[in-house]
Amino acid sequence: MSAVSHLLKQSLWQYQRRRMVQGVAWVLLVWGAVALLGVLAWRLGWLGLPNLTQVLGWMLPVGLLLLSVGLWLSRPKPLWVAQVADVRLGLHETLSTATEWQSLNPTNPREREIQQALLQQAEQKATSVPTPKVFGVRWPRVGWVGLMLFALSLGVLYWPATNPAENTLTPAQVTQATQELRQVAEVLRQDAEQNADPLLAATARAVERLQQQVEQQSLTPQELRNEVERLAQRIEQNYKLPAAANNPQSQQEAPVGSPEASAGDNPPNQVNSEAATAAPNLTRALSDAAERVEQQRQQKADSQNPPKTPPQQEQACGDNCDDNQGLDQYRAGAKAEAERRAKEQINKPAGGDAGGQADQAGQSSAPSANTPPSTPPTPPANTTQVAVQAQLAPSGDRIKLSAPPSLGIQTAGVSQGISARFSYQEEIPQSQVYIEARNREVVSRYFSPQEEP
Amino acid sequence: MEAKSLEAELQKLQKAREGIARAVVGQDVVIDQLLVCLMCGGHALLEAAPGMGKTLLVRTLAKVFGMRFSRVQFTPDLMPADITGTMVLLQNERGASQLEFQEGPIFAQMVLADEINRSTPKTQSALLEAMQEHTVTVAGRVHALPEPFFVLATQNPIEQEGTYSLPEAQIDRFFFKVQMPYPSAQVLDQILQLTTGTEEAKVETVLQPQDVIELQQITRAVPMASHVREAVVKFVLSTQPHESKNLKEVQRYVRFGVSPRGAQALVLAAKARALIEGRYNVGFADLEAVLFPALRHRFNLNFEGQAEGIEVDGLLARLYREAIGGLKA
Numbered sequence: 001m002s003a004v005s006h007l008l009k010q011s012l013w014q015y016q017r018r019r020m021v022q023g024v025a026w027v028l029l030v031w032g033a034v035a036l037l038g039v040l041a042w043r044l045g046w047l048g049l050p051n052l053t054q055v056l057g058w059m060l061p062v063g064l065l066l067l068s069v070g071l072w073l074s075r076p077k078p079l080w081v082a083q084v085a086d087v088r089l090g091l092h093e094t095l096s097t098a099t100e101w102q103s104l105n106p107t108n109p110r111e112r113e114i115q116q117a118l119l120q121q122a123e124q125k126a127t128s129v130p131t132p133k134v135f136g137v138r139w140p141r142v143g144w145v146g147l148m149l150f151a152l153s154l155g156v157l158y159w160p161a162t163n164p165a166e167n168t169l170t171p172a173q174v175t176q177a178t179q180e181l182r183q184v185a186e187v188l189r190q191d192a193e194q195n196a197d198p199l200l201a202a203t204a205r206a207v208e209r210l211q212q213q214v215e216q217q218s219l220t221p222q223e224l225r226n227e228v229e230r231l232a233q234r235i236e237q238n239y240k241l242p243a244a245a246n247n248p249q250s251q252q253e254a255p256v257g258s259p260e261a262s263a264g265d266n267p268p269n270q271v272n273s274e275a276a277t278a279a280p281n282l283t284r285a286l287s288d289a290a291e292r293v294e295q296q297r298q299q300k301a302d303s304q305n306p307p308k309t310p311p312q313q314e315q316a317c318g319d320n321c322d323d324n325q326g327l328d329q330y331r332a333g334a335k336a337e338a339e340r341r342a343k344e345q346i347n348k349p350a351g352g353d354a355g356g357q358a359d360q361a362g363q364s365s366a367p368s369a370n371t372p373p374s375t376p377p378t379p380p381a382n383t384t385q386v387a388v389q390a391q392l393a394p395s396g397d398r399i400k401l402s403a404p405p406s407l408g409i410q411t412a413g414v415s416q417g418i419s420a421r422f423s424y425q426e427e428i429p430q431s432q433v434y435i436e437a438r439n440r441e442v443v444s445r446y447f448s449p450q451e452e453p
Numbered sequence: 454m455e456a457k458s459l460e461a462e463l464q465k466l467q468k469a470r471e472g473i474a475r476a477v478v479g480q481d482v483v484i485d486q487l488l489v490c491l492m493c494g495g496h497a498l499l500e501a502a503p504g505m506g507k508t509l510l511v512r513t514l515a516k517v518f519g520m521r522f523s524r525v526q527f528t529p530d531l532m533p534a535d536i537t538g539t540m541v542l543l544q545n546e547r548g549a550s551q552l553e554f555q556e557g558p559i560f561a562q563m564v565l566a567d568e569i570n571r572s573t574p575k576t577q578s579a580l581l582e583a584m585q586e587h588t589v590t591v592a593g594r595v596h597a598l599p600e601p602f603f604v605l606a607t608q609n610p611i612e613q614e615g616t617y618s619l620p621e622a623q624i625d626r627f628f629f630k631v632q633m634p635y636p637s638a639q640v641l642d643q644i645l646q647l648t649t650g651t652e653e654a655k656v657e658t659v660l661q662p663q664d665v666i667e668l669q670q671i672t673r674a675v676p677m678a679s680h681v682r683e684a685v686v687k688f689v690l691s692t693q694p695h696e697s698k699n700l701k702e703v704q705r706y707v708r709f710g711v712s713p714r715g716a717q718a719l720v721l722a723a724k725a726r727a728l729i730e731g732r733y734n735v736g737f738a739d740l741e742a743v744l745f746p747a748l749r750h751r752f753n754l755n756f757e758g759q760a761e762g763i764e765v766d767g768l769l770a771r772l773y774r775e776a777i778g779g780l781k782a
Contacts, residue, residue: 083680092727092736097678110674113459118676118733 003126004095008078011085014135019071025143027063032149034059039153081134088134091125098122169217169224177224181211184290188235195338199238207231207286232289239296462667463728466492469517469659470729476513476654477506478647479640485729486631486746487514487605491665492672492725495628495718496584496604498569498619498750505633506644507607508565514605515563518665519658521599523561527572529615533579537589538596554591559583562599562662566606570616577623580604584626601665621753628718629743630750668728675724677735682720685740688776689716692752692769700775702768706758715751722747737777744773 035056041047082096089095098119106112169177185207192200210227213219219227466488473484483499487510490497501507508524515522525536538557544550558564559580569577583589587598606627608619624630636644647654660668690696692710694703703710711719722743723735730739749765 083678086736092732092734092738093678093681094732094734094736096680097676097734100678101676108674110670111676114671114674114676114733117459121733 003123004082004098007085007095007126007129008081008099011081011134012076012078014137015081015084016071016075018135018137020067021137022140022142023067023071024064025140025146027060027067028146029142029149030146031056031060031063032146032153035153036149036156039156043156085134089129091129094118094122094125169214169219169221173221174214174217177214178211180287181207181214184286185211187290187294195341197238203231203234203238206234228286232286235286235289236292239292459671462664462671463731465660465664466668466729467731472517472656472659473510473513476656477510478643479636480506480510480633483510483631483633485726486629486743488729489722489725489743490629490631491518491601491603492668492728493628493718493721494601494669495721496606496626497629497631498624498627499605499607499631499633500610501607501633502611502635503609505635507605507633508567511563511565511605513656516656517659518563519661520562520601520603520665522563522565523558524565524567525558526567527569527576529571529573531572531576533576534591536576536579537583537591540592552592554594554596556596557589559589560596560598562601562603564602564604566604568609569606570608570619572617574617574620577617577619580606581623581626599662601662601669624750625712625714627750629722629746631746672721672725672728675727675733675735677720677724681735681737681740684737684777685716685720688773689713689719691772691776692748700772702763703772706754706761706763706768708753708755708758711748711751715748718747718751719743740777741773744769 038047038052038056042049042052079096079099082099083093085091086093086095098121101115102119104115106115185204188200188204188207191197192204210224210231213227214224470484470488473488474481477484487497491514499507499510511524512522514520525531534557536557536559538555538560540552541555542550543553566580569580583598583602584604587600587602589596589598608616689711691699692703692707693699694705694707694710697704719740720735723739726739726742727733727735732739745766748769752765752769754763754765
């Protein structure tokens with residue numbers, strides 16, 4: 001019975017190995033499912049990343065340990081293995097019968113003879129079986145499903161900003177942003193009317209447009225932040241305010257909701273809490289800019305109308321009450337200063353404020369009654385002023401500028417053969433820097449489309 | 454008997470099998486079933502149309518095994534004494550009369566009861582004691598039949614007019630009910646070529662009646678694994694209509710299921726079949742091979758089942774798959 005015993009041991013080992021592989025596959029399936037659910041819960045903010053990794057880290061070895069113990073406790077008996085081997089190898093129950101009868105001691109001589117013959121036959125069959133593969137080992141389908149679940153959970157873990165909640169503005173954010181944008185637009189409009197500044201009026205219109213987009217919820221939080229930063233820079237350039245980089249709040253807002261920041265050191269629950277509390281911060285940069293505008297205006301007003309002490313008032317209109325001449329002179333000087341500043345704003349090179357120029361261009365070409373005639377901009381020393389036609393491709397990739405070749409526009413990096421749906425004429429300096437500054441997003445945002453010829 | 458002589462005995466059996474197959478062409482399955490029946494000490498009911506070679510088969514079998522052969526043609530006017538024998542008045546040498554028992558055709562080792570269903574139940578029942586006890590009682594005296602004793606009864610499944618169907622009790626005494634199929638074209642061509650020429654197939658005696666008795670004892674000693682035996686129990690119980698967990702078809706169409714005698718026949722026949730196949734243990738394949746001849750006449754359908762045209766073999770096969778098929782997979 002040595003060959004039979006050897007065959008049974010081999011079969012038993014194969015069976016245990018096969019069960020081990022199947023068990024590992026099931027453990028992997030359960031683990032992958034839990035990992036996927038955990039990552040989804042983390043994405044939704046129901047679970048922290050440290051808790052998730054802790055659970056997943058403990059679950060795998062514990063599952064494998066339980067599997068090993070279960071396999072050891074439920075190991076099959078040799079008779080059962082012999083029965084299965086009989087069926088798999090087509091031995092017509094010879095191994096199982098021999099295994100069962102080898103321990104018996106029949107009293108009938110014929111039965112004893114038959115028993116001996118049976119054992120010999122079982123030995124021959126066990127020897128003749130080439131390579132017993134009773135229990136073939138192969139990776140089950142469950143294992144593939146488990147691997148797919150695990151890969152899916154990894155994909156969900158590292159997928160950037162897949163959470164729909166992060167791509168839409170919450171009602172609180174919409175309300176807050178709309179209110180602040182309305183206030184900023186009001187401040188800018190008042191200042192523009194007061195100073196008769198078309199650039200400020202254009203900026204105010206841009207802020208109102210952004211407010212409408214926020215109300216329509218057509219912007220993601222990140223897009224809103226970008227727009228706010230762009231408008232804040234524009235206002236700072238309009239007023240020559242200090243740089244926005246001094247505002248720590250705007251820098252702090254940048255990583256909010258970004259996947260890099262989410263997958264980094266910040267715990268996900270903190271990220272989500274930040275997103276929940278980020279509603280008042282979305283337009284903070286713009287509000288700050290508007291606040292600085294107010295402060296500057298206030299300071300200007302204070303400098304033009306210094307607070308007067310009662311003796312000064314008495315001196316001004318006490319002794320000779322008709323001496324308002326000093327105040328008139330001061331007001332005339334302030335007006336001249338305001339006009340000078342307005343002209344500086346208007347005559348500012350277009351590359352410094354493309355959006356403002358664009359908004360200005362979006363207006364009617366005829367000068368309005370309220371708009372003072374602006375003097376033409378002074379071209380830089382190394383540039384020449386040419387009139388070219390800028391056309392925007394439907395994809396918005398590039399701007400096509402058409403100009404006489406002698407002016408060197410063609411060599412300024414503008415690609416050829418782009419179909420045009422937008423056209424615009426303006427005076428631009430012949431400078432590669434200027435052309436590159438014509439950012440396609442700026443143009444597509446402010447240029448009005450025309451029908452294709 | 455040593456293991457070596459055991460193998461020699463089985464080799465003789467294989468030789469006898471081949472010899473019968475040379476004479477009776479194309480009926481290997483039927484030959485194996487009759488050999489199984491003979492090795493188990495049972496009797497066979499052969500169901501075949503006229504002219505299928507029943508008599509030739511039995512004669513060949515008797516010749517190969519060296520057994521004394523007799524044939525009884527059953528007719529409606531056949532009396533029991535015509536089979537068992539009778540007491541006749543004889544005069545001895547001194548002129549005195551005395552009654553002596555004249556043995557009937559039943560006193561043979563291999564009896565062919567041709568068209569058994571044509572005789573009356575009274576005559577049919579004369580076979581009961583002989584088949585079961587291997588003895589005949591006449592005039593108060595018990596006469597032992599020669600061993601081995603093998604009855605092969607035939608009946609015509611087509612012609613039913615003027616016949617007396619065998620009662621269940623008598624049918625149950627037959628170990629096997631063998632159905633002889635019509636030969637295929639190729640087999641029929643071989644039969645014509647073999648039997649219409651000048652030469653006849655020569656059959657040699659390979660075994661002796663004593664060898665048959667030895668084979669019967671060896672058959673009973675063949676081991677059977679416990680899980681195979683448990684499978685048989687499970688299968689037999691699944692044929693009982695009163696078991697509520699059994700198939701609905703069984704509960705609806707079966708009059709009574711396989712009896713314990715039927716289970717014995719199934720196991721014994723499987724053992725004999727394993728020996729014929731050269732194995733010393735019973736496998737599921739052996740059970741499957743002898744399933745129909747051992748049980749088809751012990752598995753009775755009720756009137757509804759017969760009216761619905763339920764086939765016994767089909768129902769048995771389904772029950773076997775349900776009970777044992779899962780163990781084989």
